[in-house]
Amino acid sequence: MLNHKLLEVENLKKYYPVSGGLLYRHLGDVKAVDGVSFYIRDGETLGLVGESGCGKSTLGRTILRLEEPTEGTIIYRGTDITKLDRKELRGLRKEIQIIFQDPQSSLDPRMTIGQSIGEALLIHGLKDDRERGRRVTDMLERVGLEAQLALRYPHEFSSGQRQRIGIARALAPSPRLIIADEPVSALDVSIQAQILNLMLDLRREFRLAYLLIAHDLSVIRQVSQRVAVMYLGKIVELAETGEIFINALHPYTEALISAIPSIRQRKIRILLPGNVPSPLNPPPGCRFHTRCHRVLPICHQAEPHLKDVGNGHLVACHLHGV
Amino acid sequence: MTKKGIKHLAGKVGGIKNLLIILLATLWGLTLLADIFVVEKIFDPLGYLYIALGIVALRYVVWPLYTGRRLVQYYWQRVKRNRLAVLGLAFILFLILLAVFGPLFTPDPTAANFEQKNLPPVGFTTEESIYNPQTGQFITKTISGTWEHPLGTDNKGRDLLAMIISGAGVSLQVGLLATGIAVALGTLIGVVSAYLGGKVDNILMRFTDIMMTFPFFLLLVFIVFIFGPNLAFIVLVIGLTGWTGTARLIRSETLSLRTREFILAAKALGASDGRIILAHLVPNVVSLIVVIATLSIPGVIMAEAALSFIGLGDPAVTSWGMVLRAGQQSLDTTWWVAVAPGIMLFFTVLAFNFVGDGLRDAFDPRSSV
């Protein structure tokens, strides 16, 4: 596999302005994504993990420009896609695709699944019905569904099947990068395994890169080469998968790993007190300091930045010399 | 026009079906222009409205129903289980048959026949007092209904059954056309407003608010004053002022649809705003549109009946309202003239309401039908 950087995100920010009061004054911003930088290589899977509200879904959508970035650059195959106009953006839509969490609401209930899968092809110029039909059949078979099911409607399928359809739809325009936003969270355990295996197979077959967004670390472990941990809009740690699980450096990562219920290990759990602070008003200094079990005095004042501590292992924490 | 040329053109507008519709619409426009400026009347105004509605219905109702046969079957199964809805549908079908074929078997509803005036319906008898100037006394004479005029006649001898049948036709036409216009307009404004949001939404909704307060009645009086009473105008006025409720409802539904993931998915695939609105949003509000339309028809029919009742109706056309108007003065003697249209209106409104409710339940995924 080539080691080219397929996607490089630099200092990406997405703020949602909040207005209120009688005169609709600008009260502040919800800093959903607050300065995120990372890259994904060709054919690689980067896992992005974090809890609800940390901004991971927003990050995924901003990369696709389904949400417009407030600041920062996104470089895809050498081009800064934040600067593309509408026409050029359309071309991009063939290259980067997305799979959603909820198989129920991510398919148009009034379109047959054949139409849903073929829509991308239609939009990008394949108007010949027969050729489109063949491609749709091809996609269906690749994800393990029979061709004649193309005429059915989403409500006639189970969740697992609907997720496969969502994957087929994302694959149809032959993308290079797929953003998978919690693709298995809403599925049963045995179906989760099936879908993850499918994603692994497709990656091998199509040389796909994935940005796998999930809150379940064990899923990430299985499928990703590298893992990024997000908290309140920022990446707090990024490293190779094996490295993170053996040698988690950031206290939040430690807590996440210890929180996973496991049937094979009895472990000491690190319980995080309190709740995730509001992204409207993040704590000063290090955002995690209010809940950190290894907090230092400096954490209240200065915000740590991501630093490479060796081996491509990045961490943003004062404990590790920043 | 070569075959290739046609295919190319079709590709540009989004399919053969759109090409055909554009062709038909252009023909319609040209005919209308010719009618106004050049030639003698080709169609009357109502006719033009019909054809326009027909073209829109063809593209947005008939074609989707055909391509989505499976879905239609699925919903039909659900509707069938609601007995009241089925009864309502049966009644509406009966009305349609009555309106279409009835006139073949009954006399002209406007034909006055003074010799046979004030006849009661079949099976009833009335008494009439006749003054005999020679004897100076009143003689009561019983008149009974005949099968020649099964529902009786009014004070001008016009056959009531014929009038009711004509009225059925009018109510259905007005219901269909006026509702069609109102719903089409309301949907367009609602969907565009919700999808584009922001300033456009604001402007359109304020416009809707203004239209809501519009005194449609005054407008109608004004138009009648200038152009004379004409059914086409009534239809147009009801249609052009009655879209506001629909717009609001469709807008709120679209707002909630807009955030659904499949819309986001379509955007991610590269769909343009136009495509998202037409291919994704509209088909998903269709069920709501159908329910709104079905439940609006009774209101429209009653509006027309009310207008005719107070005399603003089209005198060339016999509608139920008009018959009510004729019959209301002599309710104590020739009661059948008022009762017949009253009963018809009652059942028609009920029928459409039942069907509308049945459709609403069938379309709601949460209700277990």
Next chain:
Amino acid sequence: MEGAILKIRNLRTYFFTRRGIVKAVDGVSFDLVKGECLCLVGESGCGKTVTALSILGLIDTPPGRIVAGEIFYDGMDLAKCSAEQLRHVRGKEIAMIFQDAQSALNPVFTIGDQIVEQIKLHLKVSYREARDKVINLLKEVGIPSPEEVANYYPHQLSGGMKQRAMIAMSLSCDPQLLIADEPTTAVDVTIKAQIIDIFHQLKETRKMSLLFITHELGIVSEIGDRIVVMYAGRVAETAAVSELLNNPKHPYSTGLIKCLPDITQERERLESIPGTVPSLIDLPSGCLFHPRCDKAIAICRKKQPLPVSVNHGHTVFCHLY
């Protein structure tokens, strides 16, 4: 079983729909010993929620009905109780926590008011006393500043807080048995850990009996004493938790355990169970799991397996034994 507080015998709950009879629970039996945590485990559609609802008589009666079986609690057969009697049991003796805290809490009342209402419904206490109890309950489930939070509305609380509030509400009348339906499914990992901790505490301080419904085996290993594995409305295997996780006998149990993504090992591919759960209207013949079982033999298609005791307290429903 000795000291069982809840005994379910051959429970059958069917739903009579136009498309056929949905056999949601079809012959389920198990015992829950006082003070233990019994986990009902299975995937969606296996009938675990319906079982819990049947115990409390909360099944929607037009389509659904308990067709057969007995639910013994404290000498009474709940399946045969009247609505009036059941209402006394609900909340006071047996309480239930639902999966979605959002929809279980009434959005137009404050947390405090809702719990007070619950208390006053079952216990004869004054408003003041009820209020004090509420504050203590909120403290017990780990809600900070309980006096303030009691005056909050549900939408002002975070997901984890709402979950805790719901647990507090269920404890308000000091029930003997708590049924928890997937309380950790819809929450984040760190909140999950907190919630499991609360349940640990409850077991210890209140000596409560717990019927814990979940599909996550990891949680079961943390908090469960015994486990009942369900599939498509029937029981597949019953055992002590450690016994089942180390020594699973039923092919479905084995499959479930193998499916779990594991953070301790790196694997090329995940094991998965082929096929999908059958529709509850159109069930396979014989053993319900046979179409997906890689160890199926001829008899599996024909006869329903009978319970076989493979070890002390370990029962499996499979023809292989």
